[in-house]
Amino acid sequence: MQNPWDISELHILIRLLLAVLLGGLVGFEREQSNHAAGFRTNILVCLGSCLLMLLSMYGFAAFVDEPNVRVDPARLAAAVITGIGFLGAGTILFTGKSITGLTTAASLWVVSAVGLAVGAGFYFASGVTTIMVLVTLWAFNKLEKRYISAKKEYLIKIKACEVSRTMRGLNALLAEKKIVLRKIQLEECKDEGEEEQVMLQVYITLPKSKKSEPLLSILDQIKHLEGVRWVSSE
Template sequence: MELSALHNPWAISELHILLRLVLALLLGGLIGFEREQSNHAAGLRTNILVCLGSCLLMLLSMYGFSAFVDQPNVRVDPARLAAAVITGIGFLGAGTILFTGKSITGLTTAASLWVVSAIGLAVGAGFYFASGTATVMVLITLWAFNKLEKRYINARKEHLLIIKANDLSQVMLDINALMTDQKITMRKMKLEECADEAEGELLQLQLYITLPKSEALLVLLDKIKHLEGVRWVSSE
């Protein structure tokens, strides 16, 4: 770097530009790799491109207009493009959010894209410690907290079981015994008649339950499916 650049906040060497772009690629790639391993819509390449693009725009915002700094009536704001990145990333994040029935998916991926863009901006501005620390924290949040969430939070969410049978009198007794044995809590129950082309008139039972652990749902569905009189069972 030239001596003049050391004392000029509007100047940066090509070596430092390369360093920041490579660092943005690596940090975005780390988070993208975790997302790719979890089979999310925004994976390795998406996160790398977001982080790299944010870094480039930050560099452009800070140093790309240095030639006009000394011009009269010209006001240079290093944060102007950074603000546009934060706003614009919302449209990309919104594309990863899906609403299906009662559930919303993609919120974590959208949030990770927003954080990755912030990491790219931080790298572009030269905040290496902050961007590196934030990357480690994001990885801990996406991996370690995901394990805790699946074990202690998701298991306590309410599930809807839909059971169709010819006669529910014995089926209800068997289901009650199953739930008592597996320590499953029943929140609400709804019974109605339904027609099926193959089976004819059936009774439909809707059960709102909470499970002691997430793995218990598959076991419960398999056991209910094999109960005498049950024609169909599903979960939401």
């Protein structure tokens, strides 16, 4: 019967190469979508997780028969799952009212689990999981954008010197275009050598059926509203 605490160098190489392959597949999808954690990041996470799993299972085989020594093959794996959270948190960004990077952080966490599974010799489970991850990131993203995504929200910044007149014109314009006005924030701003102005932060919602052209036409008409000095959108 083969010693469960021994592994050949060939099998170590196979597991490490498989971790690079599976991590690279997920990373390639993330790279194509221009996310922060892309091709190399996912490979390194999966490869590192695999190495730590191999170390946890086989790296201390010499101490198995020592008295008062308990070998737990899952001890380093638990540390990887906890530690990967710090890397994932670095990909999450909070900008204004939106949070981005959650999917990328989750993909890093799953890739680390795939690396652990490969290191432990669960080839079928790691391969199937990688396929499921790719389907989730690519195919489900297409379905979500087409059938599930709610209305899209935009932030328009307007620097105006006549707030009341600008607001009346903006409300009339949005009502004409059937655009929902979600929220308005006012902030005083005064450039040196210029009259006092107010920065309007206008949050609007466009139905998902509308493309970018309606928003661009709205911005073009806002620029010609009386009292507006500067316009940008996010």
